Amino acid sequence: MPDIRQKVEEDRGLIKKIQLMVPGYRGYRLRDDLRDSDKMLRLELGKRLALQRKELEEFRQTMVTNNPLSKNLQPIGGIINQYKKVEGLLAHGESGYSGISADIRINVPELNMLYEYDAGMVDTINFVEQSIGSLRTAIDDNDDGRTAEQLKNVKMRITGFEEKFDKRISIIMGIGV
């Protein structure tokens, strides 16, 4: 059965990718692991978002000092609010909403999809981080035009992350598009 062995190897690659970001991540295997791994991933993603938001809040402070009349202040405020919302979505799973329910049967093909999808979320959050780096350069250079562009970029990417997280469960369960 060469196919399955190949699948397992692929899984390892994806798990490594997630492990690089989530320390102590065991991966989705048994039902309890499934739930714990899911929670760990969500908490770690939430932490990363919170760090990004703190950076954005510092940027806002710099922008206020540089020019309180800047047209860029409103967009950055909007992005900070969006971060708070997405952080809430991720953290909300901690109590009440149980993330991936242990009652849901997940078979090997779905597990593979889950790894792939979650590795994709890790990529997306790194992708957002890149745009925050470019935004920092634009703000340091006091370049309002470029700052506006980079703000749009950050907004687009965090929105992408939000959509990705929103669709996660439905995609895995095969009910999403």
Add this chain to the structure above:
Amino acid sequence: MSLIGADTFKWEDQDKRLNIMFRMNRNIKYGDNVVVREDEIAAFYRDGKVLAYMDRPDRYALTDLNAPIVGKLVKALSGAQQQAELIYLQKRAFDGKFGSKQPFQFRDKEFGMVNLRVFGEFRYKVSNPENFVNQFVGTLNFATSAEIEERIKEQMVLLIYAALGDMKNQGMGVADLASNLPNIEQVVLSKTNDHFALYGVGIDKISGLYVSLPDEVQKAVDTRASMQITGTNYAQYQSGQAMREAASNPSGGAAAAGVGVGAGIGMGYTMVDAMRSAQQQPAAGTQPPAPQQVLLCPKCGAANDVGAKFCNSCGTKLIVETIPCPKCGAKVSPDAKFCPECGNPMKATKKCPKCGTESPGSAKFCPECGTTF
């Protein structure tokens, strides 16, 4: 196990509702039980500081048996002569409204000293229970949420005044306030962290910010704004008004002059001219106002009280001295940045290198795109 004489403490719903904080009216002691629910934090307070706080929902028995969970607190309680206070805090965010009691004096280039008042809403929550209790209960000896909210509101107003001051220094005038409200919100939010962290309070959001101007200033600002939007000068502006009135009142003067609802656009100017001359002929029996007692607006001719600073009809600043526009010769206020007749810049202006917008020579930033000059 329950100890004789031990009490159970919980935050009763009737005390909770709109309160961010509740100070138990009895002291707690070793052996008591404390119930903490999902949305609550229990803070234990003695000798001017927080001994411990619990923010996980549970029923805590303050005995040695629970030492791993409530250890620090039990240790403090068991050896103490003095009992500790229990203070409950809510985790959720609260909505508050603020409004200035004292006006803020804003020195505007165009309008002089203007008294501003600010109003708005904000959302706040406990961000650090220790600081919150130490500041409000320890330092200020507040017992109720109302006192705390009052303090937060006062600070919010001060922060907004500080923001207005900063923004004024960057070239914002009274006439720019309305369009800058979202910026003011962001400037204030950027200051709240530094300011409220000390109190253990986090400001989540500011909304519905509103800055109120004295009536006469507001009117002047509005009139100018609507003229700018429609790109008309005052004469055109008033023709428009007259047409609208005529259209909505067919039995009035316009109808009598042969113009009713449905008058073609091309007829508009004739009608307006007719109306204007009709206006200028005082109706029989009425006396024209005595010229000494009124101040005529140099722009629209409306009669204003002597001493008025702005025309009550068109909002023009009523000043005696004028300077001629170098281009069209119109009499222009010495403060004006542009000639109101032909739009010629009256003072040195600079063109934004990025978007090309003209700004006053004193501006440090482009009002359109924010580029630094």
